[in-house]
Amino acid sequence: MVEQYFAPETREELFEYLGRMTPDSRFISGGTDLILKLNAGKTCPDTLLYLGALPEGREISEQDGEIHIGAMADMTAIARNPLVARTCTALADAAGHVGSVQIRNKATVGGNVANASPAGDLTVPLWLMDARVHIAGPRGIRTATMEETVVGIEKTSLNYDEAILSFSYPVPSASTYTAYRKLGSRSEVTISRVGLAVLVRMREGVVANTRIILGAVATTPVRAFSAERCLEGSRLEPEAVEEAASALSEYILEINKRPNRFYKAHASKGVLLDVLDTIRQRSGITLP
Structure with missing residues (x-):
């Protein structure tokens, strides 16, 4: 009580x-x-x-x-x-x-x-x-x-x-773009099975550096350095994005030993493609 x-x-x-x-x-x-x-x-x-009565809290x-x-x-x-x-x-x-x-x-x-x-x-x-x-x-x-x-x-x-x-x-630089997507069992009111946040910092139309953070695949969020390296120096071309997606999938298989790891490793590829497509649109990148 x-x-x-x-x-x-x-x-x-x-x-x-x-x-x-x-x-x-x-x-x-x-x-x-x-x-x-x-x-x-x-x-x-x-x-x-x-805690909701604190004026500064919101x-x-x-x-x-x-x-x-x-x-x-x-x-x-x-x-x-x-x-x-x-x-x-x-x-x-x-x-x-x-x-x-x-x-x-x-x-x-x-x-x-x-x-x-x-x-x-x-x-x-x-x-x-x-x-x-x-x-x-x-x-x-x-x-x-x-x-x-x-x-x-x-x-x-x-x-x-x-x-x-x-x-x-x-506050990031004006040439920094971010996006987040999650994958659940349904499109709305769903618990994340894979959560993915990406930050891309552009310089003269090229990816200068990036951060990729994964949620719901380990006990805490993790950073996918191997996938990041695939994108740096690119213009988010399909080849670089596909390489990053494969690296992300392999990374999940390395750190997650649960039975659902194969599903998450495969599903993460599509989530990353979706996130990077959103960032491409937000940054105004056009591919030849």
């Missing part, structure tokens, strides 16, 4: 209430996952700390060359935000395809990352952007990378008295 409920409206109140949390306490913002667990009796916290802003996203920003807000669309279309892509409309109106980016599901949609593009995670605890705020924060299946490095406050990532 929940014995205490906190709803801090300032950072000072947040720090105070974090100091009262126990290993049996839980945080709630959108509640799209926690409410289900509460109703099913899978968790019985002594304290609930609601803000999305640009400050000193970085995009800052409050952890309580919901999927709909992220998908429609012009700052996100301009600096990381992959993040807008991911947010716009989480669950149903009702879920997107409630689910938050902080909850999506804190759940640490291998199928978490927003974890992948945030990983792509080298996002920093700003974490509040009783003694103040610390900053960690995504890799330091999400460490396993439903496992983070957060202590029981810590909560994600916001995320930030550097």
Whole structure:
């Protein structure tokens, strides 16, 4: 039975209430996952700390060359935000395809990352952007990378008295393009079986460098360096894209030993082709 409920409206109140949390306490913002667990009796916290009352929690802003996203920003807000669309279309892509409309109106980016599901949609593009995670605890705020924060299946490095406050990532150059796609069992309201985020930085019509992050194929998102090398120096010609897709497939077979690895390895090829086609359109690349 929940014995205490906190709803801090300032950072000072947040720090105070974090100091009262126990290993049996839980945080709630959108509640799209926690409410289900509460109703099913899978968790019985002594304290609930609601994060949605913090005024800064839903803000999305640009400050000193970085995009800052409050952890309580919901999927709909992220998908429609012009700052996100301009600096990381992959993040807008991911947010716009989480669950149903009702879920997107409630689910938050902080909850999506804190759940640490291998199928978490927003974890992948945030990983792509080298996002920093700003974490509040009783003694103040610390900053960690995504890799330091999400460490396993439903496992983070957060202590029981810590909560994600916001995320930030550097504003990329104007010649940088991103996209995200996921593959599920159906086209809408589906859990990701393969999630793929790609960043391509162009220079004079040629790929200068790229990042490819895979989700839902390992315990945490992973970077496909071998596939990236196939694209660098190209104009995203079909030959380079096909080579990258084959390298991506081989990489999945190397790191994933589960029975579904053959499906994911094959399916990832089509997802990469789709993502790179989107980036080609966004960048205006024309092939002879």
